[in-house]
Amino acid sequence: MLTRIDLQKMKQANEKMSMITAYDYPGAKLAQEAGIDMILVGDSLGMVMLGYDSTVQVTVADMIHHAKAVKRGADKTFVVVDMPFMSYHISLEDSLRNAQNIFQETNAQAIKIEGASPEILLLTKRLTDAGIPVVAHIGLTPQSVNVLGGFKVQGKDQETGVKLLEDARNLEEHGAIAVVLECVPMELAEIVTGKLGIPTIGIGAGPHCDGQVLVYHDIIQYGVDRLPKFVKSYADSNKTIKQAIRAYREDVKQQQFPTEQYSFKIKNKEFLPKG
Numbered sequence: 001m002l003t004r005i006d007l008q009k010m011k012q013a014n015e016k017m018s019m020i021t022a023y024d025y026p027g028a029k030l031a032q033e034a035g036i037d038m039i040l041v042g043d044s045l046g047m048v049m050l051g052y053d054s055t056v057q058v059t060v061a062d063m064i065h066h067a068k069a070v071k072r073g074a075d076k077t078f079v080v081v082d083m084p085f086m087s088y089h090i091s092l093e094d095s096l097r098n099a100q101n102i103f104q105e106t107n108a109q110a111i112k113i114e115g116a117s118p119e120i121l122l123l124t125k126r127l128t129d130a131g132i133p134v135v136a137h138i139g140l141t142p143q144s145v146n147v148l149g150g151f152k153v154q155g156k157d158q159e160t161g162v163k164l165l166e167d168a169r170n171l172e173e174h175g176a177i178a179v180v181l182e183c184v185p186m187e188l189a190e191i192v193t194g195k196l197g198i199p200t201i202g203i204g205a206g207p208h209c210d211g212q213v214l215v216y217h218d219i220i221q222y223g224v225d226r227l228p229k230f231v232k233s234y235a236d237s238n239k240t241i242k243q244a245i246r247a248y249r250e251d252v253k254q255q256q257f258p259t260e261q262y263s264f265k266i267k268n269k270e271f272l273p274k275g
């Protein structure tokens with residue numbers, strides 16, 4: 001299992017970190033077997049697993065339910081769990097308690113929170129002090145989609161670019177072990193990556209980040225119809241799975257399945273009920 005020290009060393013050696021989301025036991029198991037460095041139990045599960053149109057409806061209970069399944073499938077992989085919408089904004093005390101529940105119940109290696117406000121910085125420090133490693137997340141922060149006005153690229157002008165770098169530095173200073181940069185111009189991500197001691201993990205943030213993360217269902221095109229520009233697709237599961245289900249359906253209709261090969265037989269027909 002990787003540790004935060006390994007992440008640091010990988011950054012220094014310019015060895016890129018691969019991260020993928022996962023939300024369930026089989027998904028996590030395959031990711032671990034494929035040798036992925038880190039798994040994120042993202043609140044994107046609300047969209048790709050549960051069919052919501054944003055991550056806003058996801059709850060702490062949802063995150064724990066899915067993260068426990070992930071950890072069972074990937075017991076030897078560094079797992080990060082998203083804290084969901086509003087579970088770390090009501091009060092510092094509530095935020096710490098929610099983080100505690102997520103961390104203790106799931107056996108994850110770190111939690112992830114969006115933003116860099118003074119409250120988030122303080123929470124990052126308090127969690128770190130308490131022994132819960134924090135991954136930060138800035139740029140496009142999907143839990144704020146209704147404030148941002150859509151899933152849009154962030155940090156495109158001078159003011160927001162300077163702010164993004166300042167946010168990243170503050171998060172590092174308050175103890176974050178890594179920072180996710182979502183949907184920012186690649187040139188800006190390169191500068192932030194160069195200025196930070198902790199690794200950056202990009203999604204739609206170009207090639208200069210220390211690591212990359214993508215959503216599982218996007219990479220294998222599983223149940224998603226439209227891919228964001230920054231996603232490279234590596235398999236067409238929609239096609240493969242639909243082909244398999246259609247073939248099964250056809251076999252049933254045509255009485256091609258089940259044949260004897262897929263059936264059980266009785267040795268002594270005497271035992272069969274008369275009738």
Ligand SMILES: Nc1nc(=O)c2c([nH]1)NC[C@@H]1CN(c3ccc(C(=O)N[C@@H](CCC(=O)O)C(=O)O)cc3)CN21
Nearest residue numbers: 044047048055142151152153183215218224228229230
């Ligand atoms: N399936 C999935 N993949 C993701 O990467 C993802 C989720 N869901 N849900 C949570 C967030 C939301 N994310 C998104 C979703 C859409 C765009 C998008 O469509 N962006 C536009 C760019 C818009 C602009 O130019 O400002 C694009 O064309 O890629 C970006 C990030 C990333 N995360």
Ligand SMILES: CC(C)C(=O)C(=O)O
Nearest residue numbers: 021042043044180203
């Ligand atoms: C897109 C990644 C970074 C995320 O937060 C998620 O999958 O929820």
Ligand SMILES: [Mg+2]
Nearest residue numbers: 042043044082
């Ligand atoms: Mg998320």
